[in-house]
Amino acid sequence: MAHTSSTPMKISVLKPPPAPSLSNIGPESRVHSDEDDPFIEGIENLDSRTQEGDDEQPGTSSSALDAYADVSEEQFNDIQNSTIDWGDDDTWDPDWGDDDTWDPDWGDDDTWDPDMEEDSVSSLEEDVTKEIDTYSDESDSDYVPRVCVRTGGALTTNLRLETLPTVTLEESVLDVDFNRDPARPDTPLPEAMKVEVEDDVIGHPASIVYHDCLKQLAGCVALPMAECTEKEPMTNKPCPAKAPFEIRVKSRGTAAVVEWMCSRGHLVWRWSSQSMFKFGMLAGDFMLATNILLSGNNYAKIALLFQFMNMGMVDRTNFFKIQDSFCVESVKEFWNDKRAKVIAQLKQRGPVVVLGDGRMDSPGFCAQHCTYTAMDNDSKQIISMVNLDKRETNRNSVIMEKEGFVRTLETLREELNVTEVCTDAHSQIAALFNKGLFKDSGIHHSWDIWHGSKNLNKKLVAAGQQKGCAGLLAWSRDICNHFWHCCKTSNSYRQFMDMWSGLLHHVTGEHEWSLYSCHHGPLEDSRDKEWIEADSLAHQRLRDIVLDARWLKNIDKYLHFRSTADLESFHNHILMYASKRYSFSPPVYEARTLLAGLDYNHHLKRPAKRKADGTIQYGKLYNKRSRSWRLHMEKVEKDYSYIDDLQRTILRRRLAATRGMADPRPSRPDDPRRLGPLSGVPAPTTQELLLKQVSRGLAQTPPPAD
Numbered sequence: 001m002a003h004t005s006s007t008p009m010k011i012s013v014l015k016p017p018p019a020p021s022l023s024n025i026g027p028e029s030r031v032h033s034d035e036d037d038p039f040i041e042g043i044e045n046l047d048s049r050t051q052e053g054d055d056e057q058p059g060t061s062s063s064a065l066d067a068y069a070d071v072s073e074e075q076f077n078d079i080q081n082s083t084i085d086w087g088d089d090d091t092w093d094p095d096w097g098d099d100d101t102w103d104p105d106w107g108d109d110d111t112w113d114p115d116m117e118e119d120s121v122s123s124l125e126e127d128v129t130k131e132i133d134t135y136s137d138e139s140d141s142d143y144v145p146r147v148c149v150r151t152g153g154a155l156t157t158n159l160r161l162e163t164l165p166t167v168t169l170e171e172s173v174l175d176v177d178f179n180r181d182p183a184r185p186d187t188p189l190p191e192a193m194k195v196e197v198e199d200d201v202i203g204h205p206a207s208i209v210y211h212d213c214l215k216q217l218a219g220c221v222a223l224p225m226a227e228c229t230e231k232e233p234m235t236n237k238p239c240p241a242k243a244p245f246e247i248r249v250k251s252r253g254t255a256a257v258v259e260w261m262c263s264r265g266h267l268v269w270r271w272s273s274q275s276m277f278k279f280g281m282l283a284g285d286f287m288l289a290t291n292i293l294l295s296g297n298n299y300a301k302i303a304l305l306f307q308f309m310n311m312g313m314v315d316r317t318n319f320f321k322i323q324d325s326f327c328v329e330s331v332k333e334f335w336n337d338k339r340a341k342v343i344a345q346l347k348q349r350g351p352v353v354v355l356g357d358g359r360m361d362s363p364g365f366c367a368q369h370c371t372y373t374a375m376d377n378d379s380k381q382i383i384s385m386v387n388l389d390k391r392e393t394n395r396n397s398v399i400m401e402k403e404g405f406v407r408t409l410e411t412l413r414e415e416l417n418v419t420e421v422c423t424d425a426h427s428q429i430a431a432l433f434n435k436g437l438f439k440d441s442g443i444h445h446s447w448d449i450w451h452g453s454k455n456l457n458k459k460l461v462a463a464g465q466q467k468g469c470a471g472l473l474a475w476s477r478d479i480c481n482h483f484w485h486c487c488k489t490s491n492s493y494r495q496f497m498d499m500w501s502g503l504l505h506h507v508t509g510e511h512e513w514s515l516y517s518c519h520h521g522p523l524e525d526s527r528d529k530e531w532i533e534a535d536s537l538a539h540q541r542l543r544d545i546v547l548d549a550r551w552l553k554n555i556d557k558y559l560h561f562r563s564t565a566d567l568e569s570f571h572n573h574i575l576m577y578a579s580k581r582y583s584f585s586p587p588v589y590e591a592r593t594l595l596a597g598l599d600y601n602h603h604l605k606r607p608a609k610r611k612a613d614g615t616i617q618y619g620k621l622y623n624k625r626s627r628s629w630r631l632h633m634e635k636v637e638k639d640y641s642y643i644d645d646l647q648r649t650i651l652r653r654r655l656a657a658t659r660g661m662a663d664p665r666p667s668r669p670d671d672p673r674r675l676g677p678l679s680g681v682p683a684p685t686t687q688e689l690l691l692k693q694v695s696r697g698l699a700q701t702p703p704p705a706d
Helices: 038-050 073-077 087-091 114-123 169-174 211-219 283-294 299-308 316-349 397-415 427-434 449-464 471-489 493-501 537-546 549-553 565-574 586-602 642-655 686-695
Strands: 009-012 030-033 083-086 129-132 147-150 246-252 255-261 267-272 352-360 369-376 382-389 418-423 444-447 618-623 628-633
Touching: 211 246, 211 255, 283 299, 283 316, 283 586, 283 642, 299 316, 316 382, 316 586, 316 642, 352 397, 352 565, 369 397, 369 565, 369 586, 382 397, 382 586, 397 418, 397 427, 427 444, 444 449, 449 471, 449 537, 471 493, 471 537, 565 586, 586 642
Parallel strands: 352 418, 418 444
Antiparallel strands: 009 129, 083 147, 246 255, 255 267, 352 369, 369 382, 618 628
16 A cells, blocks of 8 residues: 655544454564554554454354354464464555545444543553554555564464454453443442341451551452543533542441542442441441440440540430330340240249349439339249339339339239248338238238348347447347247247247346246357346346337248348349449330349359369358358359340341331330329429428528518
């Protein structure tokens, strides 16, 4: 083809159209050439790229895979199967440019795709402008045809390179495709993980991750896209920004969010370290708020811990919403299920002896809540927990324990065969059995033996502090032990009185009298206390206490020798979940006490911890009240295996929700706060409040007269 040049003009190297010929091979197919012509090299690069997507030519195979069926890559690229060819004859159309003009309509067919060519140029990171002669003449003396080696030229095959996708040098070395369509990545980006069932969260481990380490990891991640997939908002054209993208790490609640941003500020992809519930709640935030309650912790303390760790924390408002919307009712439902199983076991056993006691939510006389707990005397399992608010007793905290006992016993009578109830020496509860609601119930009412001994000691100490009665203080401990022994060994009131009245003779040194005698053996001569003189003032005060008619009237309540010590221990365990130093709303306070009951019942039968030789491991525990050590058998660690089931109950309620958390949250029908601050009692006037403050010494100025 002759080349004659009139006026050179500058055009892109990708403008000349390729000829659909087998000789149009890319630079990777050329082994060597006699000269390095960048213009021809650019055209040859174009030949192998612009034919992508061309319609199949007649006589060619249906696909590239069919083409490779009759020849291998090694055979096609072998130098033995190559030929010498003129590069210009097949890469340049001789009919193009005869009119010395550029055809603006050239490229209307499917063989010219400017967008594809621009992508190819950008992928090679080249932007070179070449001079091209618009007129050529074969007789031009400067024209020298290009000689090149054409691989596969000696083979008889239907393979056409123009039908194959282009592979650049970088791709052939790194085995990475840099030219894939950014709108259609081969590997689609994963969507945010969702929580659809309980197993998506329950039992999955979690860790503390620092943002710097997470950013380092994200920097090693290659996204399956080379360009930004967003569009410009003004022109609606694809964003030209290319990888690498900027990586940002930020906190959202307890989660870490990694964002890949292009240079134009578009979000390429967002990854979260936590899965999400429907309506947008993070799983970590939900589980943290749930487990703060289940573990008996306090939100303020946990939030302070997270602040010191410089970690994200679930929002305080969201914590209370989660607690009220999903946790409280789930805990009550879970407790009722566990309690029903315990009641079913006790029904099969027959008669039941119940231990009952009340626990206030404050250490002083300003109790707002009362928890009345019932325990089975034999198995020591908690079988009932009733929570009351002061509003339910007309703001009278004195009668809350009585009201709690009435509700507890009425419920248990319908479920079990209750034959005996043991409580402390509460006068209001005793009146219910003497002449009140349970007088004809057939239930025997017992009093705790330890409370009886403690009350007896109070009377002895008060009497011993009087003038001339100091000797009673030395005998108070022995007298209480004697009372303990009489209740333990006596089977009837008369037997008790025979032993109990002998105390008045023993303290004077008289051990045998007309009707009875002491049961102890010989006494040692060395004694640490003196005998009390008969008919002395101290002896008279002791006689008044021992033979007190009101005291003796209730002796039958101690003869069954019952103790509520285990129940007192459980009330101490409630402090782990509902401390008296913090205030809780009625529903949350109830849920926390029920959690204490679940914990206590589940770990009640824990086996003893054993040493390597198989013996039980003991320890000593100091009692601050008695100022003495006591033996303590260590038990195996708690497993809290029921927590998984409880979490599932909460998660089921969350997954079944048809809406997000309501704000403001509606109060429950049984919430005592619906009764109002004074439960129908008129609010006190300003004068009444000032009078009350003056009487307590809180104010000095008397109120003005109305």
